[in-house]
Amino acid sequence: MNFFMVLSARKIKQYGLVILTALFAAWFLFVQNMIHAPVFSTSEGPKAVYKGEKNLALTFNIGWGDERALPILKTLKKEKVKSATFFLSGAWAERHPDIVATIVKEGYEIGLLGYAYKDYSDIKDEEIVKDISKAHEVFKKLNVKSIVLLRAPTGHFDKRLLKIGERFGYSVVHWSIDSKDWTNPGVEKIVENVDQADKGDIILLHASDSAKQTNTALPQLLSEIRSKNLKLVTVSEMISNSSARNEEIE
Known part of the structure; x- marks a missing residue:
């Protein structure tokens, strides 16, 4: 026993x-x-916006190239799209002041995409501050005023950027729908990726030269959005007109 x-x-x-x-x-x-894990909110402090409650926001990142931006702007005008948000890198804007002026003239919103295309999650705080400050000065010289939105260039960030963005007076903006247009998966696939969009979504698109199929996909993509009776607004309008979602994403 x-x-x-x-x-x-x-x-x-x-x-x-x-x-x-x-x-x-x-x-x-x-x-x-x-x-x-990417942090979209801190328990107490600044938060990153990735979704709203109603309407839809088209956002375009531009980091390099001079071939895709103008055709996309022409398509948006032809399709009578009045509201869109362009996140521009300072280095690109510095080289293409005429395109920046066209974006402003058409009434589209401009957000900051840093200066150089750096992964903010891989660099020190002071380097992030330096990169954002440099971009800020570029747009100041280009007479682009009232920029209130900031997006991490590569989409990767942590709570440090939320705090730094707050110090500059920027709202950090991510996205809820990724078109994956930069991978050039085909027009139908881009449209399919965006077709899942619903009220409050922020859509990520690109107008850099690497996104070769975005402009061709736009008319069909916009047609699908209209069929859902979704109104297009800028990110700032989405934030101000509804309670934007900013909780932590697993």
Whole structure:
């Protein structure tokens, strides 16, 4: 009898050790994932907007190139799109002041995409501040006023950018629908990716030269949006006219 009790005690101890080890490993992996996961809000402090409550926001990132932006602007005008938000890198804007002026003339909103195309999650705070400051000065010289939106150039960021953005007076903006147009998956695929958009979504598109199929996809994409009776607004309008969603995304 004692033999079996000792044996059972040993087994319980072994099983307990296995379970404890497994729990520790799971906790460690969870912590690691949390450290590397993109943070969309801090418990107390600034937040990043990725969605609203109603309407729809088209956003275009431009980081380089001089071939795609103007055709896209012409298509938007032809399609009578009055509201869109263009996130521009300072380096690109510096080289293409005429296109920046056209964006402003057409009444579209401009947001900041930093200066150089840097991954903010990989650089130090002071480097982020320097990059944003440099972009800020570029747009100031181009007489583009009242920029209130900031987007991480690569889309990767953490809570540091939220705090830095707040210091500059910018709202950090992400997206809820990724068209993946920069991968050039085909016009139909781009339209399909955007077709899932609904009220409050912020759509990511590109007007850089790497996105070769975006302009061709735009008319069909816009037709699908209109068929849902969704109104296009700028990101700022979406933020001001509704309660924007900014909770943490897993």
